[in-house]
Amino acid sequence: MTFGEELVILEAPMAKSSNVQFLNFSARAWSHSTKDHFHDEWGFVTVDPNGNATLMTTGNNGFTTYEVGVVRPNKLVLTLKDIGRISFSRDLPVEDLRRTFIKHDDTYMEQILEMRTATHPKQGYLEHTRVIYTKQKM
Incomplete structure (x- = not known):
């Protein structure tokens, strides 16, 4: 399946109470054809x-995730630490997730999202999406 996705990561104001710098993260996905x-x-x-x-996220698909990982040169791999979901979500229950960001150069970044749900696979991960982003000039 081919789809479009916009990913925006911007510096957020410093959290003075904890002296922690966060980045705001947002993603929006749509069908290329329709x-x-x-x-x-x-x-x-x-x-x-x-x-x-x-990485902490919440989405309009009913999921809230808490992912942890380690930054390496040009790569960030995050794994699911905890997940919450609303009771009426139509999606299969996600049991595990791995999200990998790869910086290819100053213009292109890739995100690979792999997961295990209640029905597949029993072990390991199944690739869910692979997106190549092109950096937009601001």
């Missing part, structure tokens, strides 16, 4: 001085 809206996702990213990263 332009139908798929989902939105909003959240925050933070990285500590040791390179430990946290």
